[in-house]
Amino acid sequence: MLFCNISSHLIFKDTFDHHIQLTMELNRAFISEVKSYRRTMPTAANLASQAIRWLHLLSIVSSVMSQYFAEEDMVLSCAVSNNTASNTFTSNLNILFxxxxxxxxxxxxxxNASEGEFPDSVYGLYLCKFNVSFQSCQNCIVAAVNSVLQKCSGTKEAFIWYQVQECMVRFSDHSSSIMDTSAPLCMKIFQNTYNVTKSLAQSFNDVIAMPSLSSFRNATKRTNISNIIRLETFGQCIPVLSVDDCRDCLNNTIRWIQRCFDPPGMGFGRILFPSCIMGFELYRYSKVPAVGALAPSSAPGGKRGRAISIAIGTTLSALIVVLFGSFLWYRRRRHARDQEEKRNSQEVQFLHWEGRIRNHYAYNILRGGKQQAESQEFPLFPLRLALEATNHFSDENKLGQGGFGPVYKGTLADGKAIAVKRLSRTSGQGLQEFKNEVNLIAKLQHKNLVRLLGCCLEGQELLLIYEYMPNKSLDVHLFGLSLSLSIKCYLLYIL
Known part of the structure; x- marks a missing residue:
């Protein structure tokens, strides 16, 4: 039986520079998008177009980096033989996994478990590194199962190792309790070479001899190579193996040290058999850390660290661009809304027409409350209420026509009757006459006179809202048939 080993670190050497170059190009594309955005007015259409382009670029980055990490962090072995898997074997494998x-x-x-009957029985297992959490183990197993089913379809034996969360998934047509010492998979990521071959072999031997291997089928050892270099090694077997088989399996890893790691270096390496794993990590450390110094990483980065930094930087750049664009769009929209509010503000228009303050500064002063006390003598009436009360100035509610414009009867929500005088756009009177009338009516307010309820200056409307008097003379309501001349003149002025 021949094994076809797909070792990702070999692919990694050929494709890393391409991935980095492509990622840098994407980074420059994001910067170009930012500059283009700053030159363009962020209308709704532009924002939508920019958002689509950013998301497209971000999806490319995610795709590239996910492909790169999949290659870097996985090693896979698919058995190649003349005896391909039958449909029944494949069905049993899918059920098992x-x-x-x-x-x-x-x-x-x-x-570990099995599924089906001979000759189509399938034996499968998963093994997570002894020091990972159950949640990390679960995530790793799900990813490994999906990969091995996809990449080793049609074979009767395969195993895969995921490095990030460190787990192995394996299936075959024979029992897992039988020690398998086929050609191993090798994984390494080194920052630079550091010849510790002898120390590594000795440390592997020490791990194999440890008592914990008998009880838990795993053992670890930490060795200080120098004052700044530390070597950590570990060995682990599938628990179904006997102690002797476990030691034999791990012993086989020693003769593969030079072939897998020639020479070793700062970083980490793994020698992976279907039945056991031996690994090491070589890194710098400091007995007395300097003030402000960073703690040494247990797995130095090298190219892997550069790739992670680039991936994080690119993703953060995309996120910042999107957030920045959203912020600008929000500010523009809010500014436009505030300007519209300023233009339509009754208080601003009234103060401007009065000549108290300049129009462009009125709104800010009103917001600060500096003019509210003065403007309270001119009660402001919402246009919405006037429209509702008069049924949008319908002809049925029209009482008559004067020089100022038409007068409408209206009824408020509480049942109170009002009369609304509306400045006609074709009227000879202007804003000054409107202000004069408001001032006059405000000064003539009296319990025995028709009362001004308010005025409205919203949009293009100029309205005066009075208490409604039935269609009779004011002297009838107040004094019967007698009426003073001054009152008659006042009523004539209103109409």
Whole structure:
């Protein structure tokens, strides 16, 4: 039986520079989009177009980086033989992985099961590194199962190792309790070379001899190579192996050190058999950290660190661009709304027409409350209420026509009757006459005179709102048939 090893670190060497170059190009594209945005008025159409372009670029970045990390963080072995998997074997494999392994993922760090009858029986298992959380184990298993089913379709034996959360998924047509020492998979990410081959072999031997290997099928060892260099090694077997088989499997990893890591370097490496794993991490550390110094990473980055930094930087750049665009759009929209509010403000228009303050400054003063006390002598009436009361100035509500304009009868929501005098656009009177009348009526307010309820200056409307008097003379309501000359003159002025 021949194994076809797909080792991602080999692909990684060929594709890393291409991924980095493409990512840098995308970064420059985002910067270009920002400059273009700043030159363009952020209308609704422009904002929608820019948002679509940003999201498209972000999807490209995500696709590129997900492909890169998938290649970098996964090693896979698919068995190649003349005896391909039958449909029954494939069906049993899908049941085993999609039902049993999926349902058990995260409940423990190890699980094995079988499905079907000979010759189509399938044996499968997953194994997570002994120091990962159950949640990380579950996430890793789900990803590994999907990958191995997709990439090793039609084979009868395969295993995969995911490095980020460190787990292995395996299936075959023979029992998992049988030690498998086929050619291993090798994974390494080194920042630079550092010849510790002898120390690494000795540390592997020490791990194999540790008592914890007998109890838990895993062991770790930490060795200080120098005052600043530390070597950590670990070994782990699938729990179904006997102690002797576990030690034999791990012993096989030692003879692969030079072939997998020639030479070792600062970073990490893994030697992966279907039945056991041996790994190491070599990194710098400081016994007495300097003030302000960063703690050493347990897995130095190198190219991997650069890629992560670029991915994070690109994503953050895209997010900042989107947030910046949204902020500008919100500010423009709010500014336009405030300007409209200023133009339509009754108090601003009235104060401007009175000549108390300049129009462009009126709104800010009113917001500060500096003119509210003065403007309260001129009660302002909302246009909406006037329209509702007069049925939008319908002809049925029209009482008559004067030099100022038509007068309408209206009824407020509380049942109170009002008379609304509306300045005609063709009227010979202007804003000054309107102000004069408001001033006159305000000064003549009296309990025995028709009362001015308010005025309205919204939009293009100029309205005076009075208490409604039935269609009789004022002298009838107040004094019967006698009426003074001054009152008659006042009523004539209103009409």
């Amino acid at each position: 999609n039902q049993k392994l999926h349902s058990e993922a995260g409940k423990s760090l190890y699980y």
